[in-house]
Amino acid sequence: MLENKDQSRTSLSQLGEFGLIEHLTKNFTINQESTLKSIGDDAAVLNFGDKKAVISTDLLVEGVHFDLAYMPLKHLGYKAVVANVSDICAMNATPTQITVSVAVSNRFPLEALEELFEGITLASKIYNVDVIGGDTTSSQKGLIISITAIGEANLEDIVYRNGAKENDLLVVSGDIGAAYMGLQVLEREKQVFQVNPNNQPVLDDYTYLIERQLKPEARNDIKELLEKLEIKPTAMIDISDGLSSEILHLCKQSNVGCNLYEEKIPVDPQLINVCEEFNLDITTVALSGGEDYELLFTIKMEDFDKIKGNPNFTVIGHMVAATEGNHLITRSNTKIELKARGWNALSE
Amino acid sequence: MLENKDQSRTSLSQLGEFGLIEHLTKNFTINQESTLKSIGDDAAVLNFGDKKAVISTDLLVEGVHFDLAYMPLKHLGYKAVVANVSDICAMNATPTQITVSVAVSNRFPLEALEELFEGITLASKIYNVDVIGGDTTSSQKGLIISITAIGEANLEDIVYRNGAKENDLLVVSGDIGAAYMGLQVLEREKQVFQVNPNNQPVLDDYTYLIERQLKPEARNDIKELLEKLEIKPTAMIDISDGLSSEILHLCKQSNVGCNLYEEKIPVDPQLINVCEEFNLDITTVALSGGEDYELLFTIKMEDFDKIKGNPNFTVIGHMVAATEGNHLITRSNTKIELKARGWNALSE
Known part of the structure; x- marks a missing residue:
């Protein structure tokens, strides 16, 4: 659901890859003490001290995981973050950072990506996770979103899938x-x-x-x-x-x-x-x-x-x-x- | 370049998602002491102790980043890992783990994905990085690869892009x-x-x-x-x-x-x-x-x-x-x- 269909569009190629990343990430703020280095370098640096890092990743493909006919892009961005944050919660860990990679075909104008990133930004605020990196590129068809979530936990707090016992x-x-x-x-x-x-x-x-x-x-x-x-x-x-x-x-x-x-x-x-x-x-x-x-x-x-x-x-x-x-x-x-x-x- | 074109193919849908992941990841070994939990749970757990975690991610799309007409899938898998490991090296950090997510259209038989993962496995051995997670799904068109690399470093060893001085x-x-x-x-x-x-x-x-x-x-x-x-x-x-x-x-x-x-x-x-x-x-x-x-x-x-x-x-x-x-x-x-x-x- 691309809203405001009639407004004039900024083409992605005008901005170029780095311009686009700069544009899309300018609203991200850093909230975690453990985020020593965020977007803008080859990699992000996280300080976990005695805490353990918990990492999870998801790849979402248009037409497979979502249908833009009824999924507004802002909601999609929000949900993509939620799905990954949920994986960290399922370890009994605290979500702390995410990376966000997006590939889009030329049919997507900048405004569509902005909507998507609005949802991502909102979710990152609500769940208090820093967006610490990512990649933005073009696709041959449709929209593809890859998110990696990172969390922290004390070793003794982490809960795995394999600990259930008879009578539990x-x-x-x-x-x-x-x-x-x-x-x-x-x-x-x-x-x-x-x-x-x-x-x-x-x-x-x-x-x-x-x-x-x-x-x-x-x-x-x-x-x-x-x-x-x-x-x-x-x-x-x-x-x-x-x-x-x-x-x-x-x-x-x-x-x-x-x-x-x-x-x-x-x-x-x-x-x-x-x-x-x-x-x-x-x-x-x-x-x-x-x-x-x-x-x-x-x-x-x-x-x-x-x-x-x-x-x-x-x-x-x-x-x-x-x-x-x-x-x-x-x-x-x-x-x-x-x-x-x-x-x-x-x-x- | 899909080799052995004439052999009988195993369709991905026969295996199902979990079967496919199990099949593709069975050759991965864990080498890093810091890998406390790898594939098989909602997220991976990494023990960095006093070391810092360094994370980088890349999204590769067929027809945009690579052409399978001359890029054999094994090489593609290898190169995808190299590109991410390189980002960690560029922080003056030591690559330790990667996550690998792959989306493929139905035109890819299992054997094609196996070739791809052969390359990924080879690179993970050569660069001594553990594959600690990922996602495998279908795409509407072509092959999409998303890799997140994680590295460790002492804080004082990490080198950023922003430290160059006049006369350097x-x-x-x-x-x-x-x-x-x-x-x-x-x-x-x-x-x-x-x-x-x-x-x-x-x-x-x-x-x-x-x-x-x-x-x-x-x-x-x-x-x-x-x-x-x-x-x-x-x-x-x-x-x-x-x-x-x-x-x-x-x-x-x-x-x-x-x-x-x-x-x-x-x-x-x-x-x-x-x-x-x-x-x-x-x-x-x-x-x-x-x-x-x-x-x-x-x-x-x-x-x-x-x-x-x-x-x-x-x-x-x-x-x-x-x-x-x-x-x-x-x-x-x-x-x-x-x-x-x-x-x-x-x-x-």
């Missing part, structure tokens, strides 16, 4: 499935628009779902919340590909099985209404949707009392021996095998 | 311009091939140039060489875009001017012969060529005796006051303004 409780933050249904709503509106461009969409019943799709937030609050509760998760992962797929990752890497209870999966009331409207099964959407950027983690059973009733967290199951396998216990108390049906960027 | 000497490692002429030779062969596919290219006279283009090396030896000579550069940059463009970066960021002596610019004898054959001016090629991945740095004048006659280094000029500007002193002793004519990925 499986916990999820927030609610699940809304981002996927937001996408379904937007896809439908796109098709309506193609048939009748004068149709004004009424999206009041879908605001939460659409916001979860277009402007998701990373759970950088969870680390502190858990510290206050004096809970250290035994394993943790973020939910980018769908709950079932992420649970299976945790189980595989921790060498345990799990029982997930259908009735426990937290969903928003709006999701329930819209699933009914779309004739989709709520549990399927929650298990396979993806892009929720909530955190999924395991805690020791003795920590149950600390987390019980906390509105931020829901206990959705528990870990069992690997030999018992991974199962969903349905509302009708049927035990069915849990399978990964998460989103696959490489499927045809 | 301007020094370059190795020789310049060969990579660009290698590209010209390959472009010509591509055209010959298009006219007559049966023509067997005879490239014996161009081996050095072609190697500089297809398999460049990063100067990770320079840090140690300079330490042994007891020289700490005052400013440093790597030559990826062309000598003139890089000199101007150093001058601008250090707020100095410079005099560059045409007769001092180090070129390989093969470059001289081939420039004659192509009817190109050697100095223009050396100034504007790019992709040499040599290091350009400044040293204090009193260090001249330490570096004089060293086959690894050539003093090519000296820094002057910013008000004096940036000049090339030609062989005929004419002073002409030095202009950036480096490669620009965003030009049309």
